[in-house]
Amino acid sequence: MRRLPLYHRFLKTWAESGRLSVSCTDIGAELGLDPTQVRKDLETARIGGRPRIGYVLPEVIDALESFLGWKNVSEAFLVGAGSMGSALIGYRKFEQCGLKIVAAFDADPAKIDSRIHGTQVLPIDRLADLAARMHVLIGIITVPDSQAQTVADVMIAGGIRAIWNFAPVRLRVPDGVIVHNEDLYISLASLSQKLAKAIHLGGRPPANARRRPGRPERTVIHAMP
Amino acid sequence: MRRLPLYHRFLKTWAESGRLSVSCTDIGAELGLDPTQVRKDLETARIGGRPRIGYVLPEVIDALESFLGWKNVSEAFLVGAGSMGSALIGYRKFEQCGLKIVAAFDADPAKIDSRIHGTQVLPIDRLADLAARMHVLIGIITVPDSQAQTVADVMIAGGIRAIWNFAPVRLRVPDGVIVHNEDLYISLASLSQKLAKAIHLGGRPPANARRRPGRPERTVIHAMP
């Protein structure tokens, strides 16, 4: 599920280093995870291995990409050509993960018809019509808080089914529309709380603390089901 | 824990609308959560209410801010004055959540001594020394993948204890250093998988789908413990 992209990334570098197969133990050691858990995860992606050998690299990488839906690229519209929007448009590797931002939209007339990293900026009132005609299903919101709900409504009117929301706002959407919140404030809160706890408890870090190549930090990203 | 910032945000708007108290039922209804869970969450922040009345708004907001550590602001250094870095520097509301980005660093000579949203850009080789002298404990990494580990090492050398990492790379750090990964690729993978599943199962959304003011989408952010 959420760990699969991590596996994929590691397996790519593992493959580049010339290996032909990989075991759950290898993956677990690298990512600081239990090998059994890795096996379970691969199982949910319907990926099987061979006892004693492990998983054949090209096979497992390919299967992961299929399962993650990275084989066919979905087109997305982005609304809000500010600094965050521009940054996302610049993340060209999204395409390798099945997402292509095909157009940006903004309310600011000064930005209309300009290009950001080669992607054209269009007026927001063309969004709904274009989304419907092009069958775009994914929308990315990088506008100020106050406009996020309005933009979401327009997206939904255009038939968009999944919204990646970078505004710190709870969007109200009909059933069947997926909202994925990228809430940096929540993320920040979790970081600073962990830091506060660490400082409160441990004080200074161990003086002889060293990087340990064999044991990376326990992979933490964030959570909220 | 991770839902508390959400409660805080809602309670602020609730207070602005003139109310003096709030019940777990109110919060749960707004955020699509079980009232019992809300109560449990507030309990972990050592916030109590009164039967029949609920929680007194100024009290609970204040207690949340204290618990989240938003009362005293931590200073942070950001490395990588690209588009993502600039976007983060522009998120001025971080200060209300206890984080102030006091300086940016970059390897590009062209960017040195420029200002981004008023924040000065310094050469990266001054980071370790400055961090140590200013007792900066938080570092934000927005550099390309290939440089992330190097930057992390410099930060740690300067005494930084918590790293907010926007590069899709597993950083290797000593014990006692906190790494918080903001991995947009993982987030994207989860979004597109949910979309794929929804389309596969449901096909089109219900034709009469409407926004429902009383029931927002189930609050989902992402996960990985």
Next chain:
DNA sequence: TAGATTGTTAATCGATTAACAATC
């Protein structure tokens, strides 16, 4: 064959949810 590794079933753990008494 022996040993590493997968596959699978059971045990543990934590978080969520339910139930209900206590209280204003």
Next chain:
DNA sequence: TAGATTGTTAATCGATTAACAATC
């Protein structure tokens, strides 16, 4: 008082971890 709401304890659920047989 009656009723809404908190506080708290127990039940459920899902995810993680452990144990062990199957297999190459």
